[in-house]
Amino acid sequence: MDSATVPFDSALIPEGVKRCQLKWFLFWMALLHGPLMIGVLSYLMCWGLALNVTYLNNNFPFGLWIAADLGVIALGGGAFFTGFLRYVLDIDDLKHIVNFAVVIGFICYLAAQGILGVDIGQPLRGWFIFWHANVHSMLTEVAFCITCYFSVLCVEYLPLLLENRQINKLGFFHGMAHHLHGAMPTIAAIGVFLSCFHQGSLGGVPGVLYGRPFAYREGLLIWPWTFFLFILSAMACGPCFTILITRITEGFARKQLVKRNVIDILAKISGRMLLVYLVLKTLDTLYWISTAAKVGAPFKSFYSTAPYGIWVLIAEIGIFGYIPLVILLKKEWRQNDFFLLLACLLNCTGIFMNRWIMTVQTLVLPVMPFDKAVGYHPNWVEWASTLMWLWLGAIFISLSYRYLPIFSQERELNPT
Amino acid sequence: MFPFAFEWVVEPTRYVFMGALYAVLLGLVILIHYAGIRAFLDLICKKGKEEEHH
Amino acid sequence: MKEAHHDEGHGHEEGHGHGTKYKFGMVIDLDKCTGCGACMVACMAENNIPFRKEDTNNRLTQNFWMRVYKISNGLPFPDTEISYIPRPCQHCEGHGHHAATPCVSVCPATATDYSEETGIVSQIYTRCFGCRYCMAACPYHVRVFNWWDARWPKGMEKYLNPDVSPRMRGVVEKCSFCFHRFQRARNKAYAEGRRELREDEYQTACTQACPAGAITFGDLQNPEHKVHKLKDSPYAFRLLEKLGTNPKVYYLSQRDWVRKAADVYMGEEGKDVFPG
Numbered sequence: 001m002d003s004a005t006v007p008f009d010s011a012l013i014p015e016g017v018k019r020c021q022l023k024w025f026l027f028w029m030a031l032l033h034g035p036l037m038i039g040v041l042s043y044l045m046c047w048g049l050a051l052n053v054t055y056l057n058n059n060f061p062f063g064l065w066i067a068a069d070l071g072v073i074a075l076g077g078g079a080f081f082t083g084f085l086r087y088v089l090d091i092d093d094l095k096h097i098v099n100f101a102v103v104i105g106f107i108c109y110l111a112a113q114g115i116l117g118v119d120i121g122q123p124l125r126g127w128f129i130f131w132h133a134n135v136h137s138m139l140t141e142v143a144f145c146i147t148c149y150f151s152v153l154c155v156e157y158l159p160l161l162l163e164n165r166q167i168n169k170l171g172f173f174h175g176m177a178h179h180l181h182g183a184m185p186t187i188a189a190i191g192v193f194l195s196c197f198h199q200g201s202l203g204g205v206p207g208v209l210y211g212r213p214f215a216y217r218e219g220l221l222i223w224p225w226t227f228f229l230f231i232l233s234a235m236a237c238g239p240c241f242t243i244l245i246t247r248i249t250e251g252f253a254r255k256q257l258v259k260r261n262v263i264d265i266l267a268k269i270s271g272r273m274l275l276v277y278l279v280l281k282t283l284d285t286l287y288w289i290s291t292a293a294k295v296g297a298p299f300k301s302f303y304s305t306a307p308y309g310i311w312v313l314i315a316e317i318g319i320f321g322y323i324p325l326v327i328l329l330k331k332e333w334r335q336n337d338f339f340l341l342l343a344c345l346l347n348c349t350g351i352f353m354n355r356w357i358m359t360v361q362t363l364v365l366p367v368m369p370f371d372k373a374v375g376y377h378p379n380w381v382e383w384a385s386t387l388m389w390l391w392l393g394a395i396f397i398s399l400s401y402r403y404l405p406i407f408s409q410e411r412e413l414n415p416t
Numbered sequence: 417m418f419p420f421a422f423e424w425v426v427e428p429t430r431y432v433f434m435g436a437l438y439a440v441l442l443g444l445v446i447l448i449h450y451a452g453i454r455a456f457l458d459l460i461c462k463k464g465k466e467e468e469h470h
Numbered sequence: 471m472k473e474a475h476h477d478e479g480h481g482h483e484e485g486h487g488h489g490t491k492y493k494f495g496m497v498i499d500l501d502k503c504t505g506c507g508a509c510m511v512a513c514m515a516e517n518n519i520p521f522r523k524e525d526t527n528n529r530l531t532q533n534f535w536m537r538v539y540k541i542s543n544g545l546p547f548p549d550t551e552i553s554y555i556p557r558p559c560q561h562c563e564g565h566g567h568h569a570a571t572p573c574v575s576v577c578p579a580t581a582t583d584y585s586e587e588t589g590i591v592s593q594i595y596t597r598c599f600g601c602r603y604c605m606a607a608c609p610y611h612v613r614v615f616n617w618w619d620a621r622w623p624k625g626m627e628k629y630l631n632p633d634v635s636p637r638m639r640g641v642v643e644k645c646s647f648c649f650h651r652f653q654r655a656r657n658k659a660y661a662e663g664r665r666e667l668r669e670d671e672y673q674t675a676c677t678q679a680c681p682a683g684a685i686t687f688g689d690l691q692n693p694e695h696k697v698h699k700l701k702d703s704p705y706a707f708r709l710l711e712k713l714g715t716n717p718k719v720y721y722l723s724q725r726d727w728v729r730k731a732a733d734v735y736m737g738e739e740g741k742d743v744f745p746g
Contacts, residue, residue, distance in 0.1 A: 050616075050617060050618055050619060050639040050640065051600075051615075051617050051639075051640070052531075052617040052618050056617075057530035057531050057617070058529075058530055058531065058532075058605065058611065058613075058614050058615060059530050059611065060530075061602030061603075061605035061606050061615060062602065062606050119601075120599050120600045120601050120640070121598075121599065121600020121601075121602070121615065121616070121639065121640025121641055121642075122598070122599040122600045122640040122641060123599075125579075125597075125598075125599035125600075126599055128579040128581075128597060128599050129578045129579055129599065129601075132579045132580050132581070132597055133433075133578070133579070133580075134577055134578055134579065134580040135427070135429050135430045135433040135434075136429065136570075136575055137575065137576050137577060137578045137603070138576065139576065139578040139601060139603050140578040141433075143578060144433075144437055148437070148440050148441065148444075151444055152444065155444060155447065155448060171455075171458070171459045171462065172455050172456060172459050173455075174455075175454065175455030175456070175458040175459060176451050176452055176455040178455070179450065179451035179454045179455055180447075180448075180451045182451075183447045183450060183451055186443070186447060187444075187447060190440060190443055190444065193440070194440060205603070206606075208575070208576065209572065209576070209606065209607050210572060210713060210714060210715075211572040211607055211608060211609035211610075211710075211713055211715060212606070212607070212609060213713070294712070295712040295713055295714075296712045296733055359606075362606070363606060367609035367610075367710060367713075368539075368609065368610060368611075368709060368710060369731055369732075369733075370539055370541040370555065370731055371539075371611065374530065
């Protein structure tokens with residue numbers, strides 16, 4: 001390879017793989033910084049001018065931010081679930097994608113915490129949730145587990161960082177990366193434990209609201225049924241999100257990074273988890289209809305406020321649930337690139353939609369009969385501050401892909 | 417049981433919750449230290465072996 | 471003076487769960503309420519509630535702790551009837567399956583608490599970090615958020631009530647049954663060597679301001695207090711009874727359609743009730 005084609009920062013790039021010229025990479029980074037700056041501006045507006053700059057109000061204490069928080073954590077569930085499948089159930093082939101799942105999980109959980117930093121009215125008091133913890137609140141459980149799990153993700157990401165070509169030359173870091181890899185099963189098991197609890201508690205957040213019949217669910221002991229449904233839905237959509245981002249990265253990198261059999265394993269497992277989730281979700285929905293009626297909330301009243309008609313239920317469970325399920329379970333369709341991506345997109349959208357429904361739609365519907373239904377849509381400040389994490393995620397993935405050996409099959413699939 | 421915000425509360429839920437938290441934090445700290453100490457020992461042993469060879 | 475004691479309510483689930491020393495509550499006679507809003511104004515003045523001109527007709531951003539709703543029976547003239555429903559914080563107790571106040575159980579920072587002494591649900595402004603989970607939990611919309619820092623018209627800061635701390639932006643607030651008045655009355659009683667409060671010694675601002683005398687406030691457990699007897703009236707009802715929140719605010723109305731307004735949804739069952 002002559003000096004004209006070797007990137008300027010090739011000393012940092014993993015051995016045996018090709019990357020684009022540094023100038024194009026920097027151009028790509030600059031491109032992402034544009035919309036990122038708008039996000040930063042929105043953050044500064046919220047912190048400086050207070051939350052009146054958003055379209056949140058007393059009827060909608062929760063809006064896009066909280067729905068996005070719940071959604072991004074569900075999508076980041078691929079990290080813990082892939083880790084569980086690889087390190088605890090010992091599905092060996094998944095070792096080729098688990099690193100990338102960790103990268104995706106890292107940015108998802110960073111985004112969740114970052115969005116909370118702008119969402120709470122007094123960010124400087126955020127530590128009160130730890131210091132004055134109310135152990136009976138679902139949100140306390142969420143905060144503790146997400147923070148701990150983010151630490152786990154940092155520990156899982158650390159060996160990838162230490163395996164950078166130059167850093168790895170230092171004996172101590174090489175050894176540290178090696179031994180962290182050895183401890184990965186234990187770390188992954190801790191991650192699964194924490195993830196189940198925070199995914200579940202996020203389900204518990206709307207599920208325990210007995211003052212809101214739309215959201216409230218009965219359950220097992222202190223855990224409403226949504227606790228278990230949220231865990232299952234995260235297991236169902238997490239791998240799909242990992243597949244989606246992997247394929248997008250392959251598109252940008254213009255090369256295959258993971259063998260198709262690895263993707264197929266994730267897709268198959270995702271399909272099976274989706275099946276379990278949808279069956280239980282359907283049963284829960286039917287049961288909920290009967291329990292809500294007992295407190296004077298006829299089912300029709302839940303879906304008689306525009307735009308939240310009955311189409312919402314059909315879309316969430318039918319179009320974005322059963323359709324991707326069929327695709328993921330049927331081998332021929334699952335192994336077709338187009339249908340696989342479609343299934344992943346529909347699946348992830350459905351889960352995100354579920355999070356929106358459980359938070360925002362809950363607040364749309366009045367509980368007191370003389371109260372009016374009120375509509376909500378986010379304004380540009382909320383959109384910019386939420387999407388900022390998309391751009392940051394792209395930056396983070398780009399940097400990780402360029403300088404770290406994330407994809408172990410890349411060299412094999414792209415011989416130079 | 418170390419009370420956060422100095423509120424002594426005798427409650428099983430609190431013990432389970434805080435207990436699980438401490439267990440997780442302890443586990444993570446131990447694992448990182450384990451990896452670091454072993455890496456350090458590897459480094460020393462490797463240097464020791466190099467000196468022996470010379 | 472008789473000591474306050476627990477009392478099993480007739481037709482209402484009372485006296486379960488928490489055994490509080492007092493159980494302060496309200497009975498609001500909707501047949502007397504004229505919708506004048508004096509209770510709202512008195513509450514705002516008493517509790518240093520900030521206001522903005524732009525919020526005048528915007529119920530989504532108004533900071534009212536006491537809010538008056540207007541409902542009608544939806545019938546055409548000459549059968550149209552209107553009623554007003556003043557709605558303070560209901561200071562829910564919860565009972566049975568839901569043994570806790572909906573907002574207290576969800577607060578992650580213990581910034582709101584159900585008092586074992588008075589039955590009042592408090593709000594600790596200096597501890598609240600504004601996650602707004604309690605606002606999502608409350609079905610009565612009693613909780614408001616400080617979307618802005620408070621700005622008082624020039625000179626008005628001298629009129630603020632020194633017994634009530636003003637709140638900064640980013641925290642949730644709500645009706646406290648004028649708890650500062652309870653503290654003042656209790657201090658006065660202690661200074662006089664008493665431990666029990668008389669009914670007239672602790673009254674909320676809205677109760678005293680109401681020109682029609684529609685609001686009665688007192689200890690629901692104390693047979694000497696007016697509210698004790700009023701709550702047992704056959705015309706007494708509470709909002710959203712079926713949810714199990716066990717609120718301490720009772721309403722009275724001899725009009726059937728008003729009583730029906732309390733506990734059903736808009737939709738088929740609630741078709742006779744329309745928001746004004």
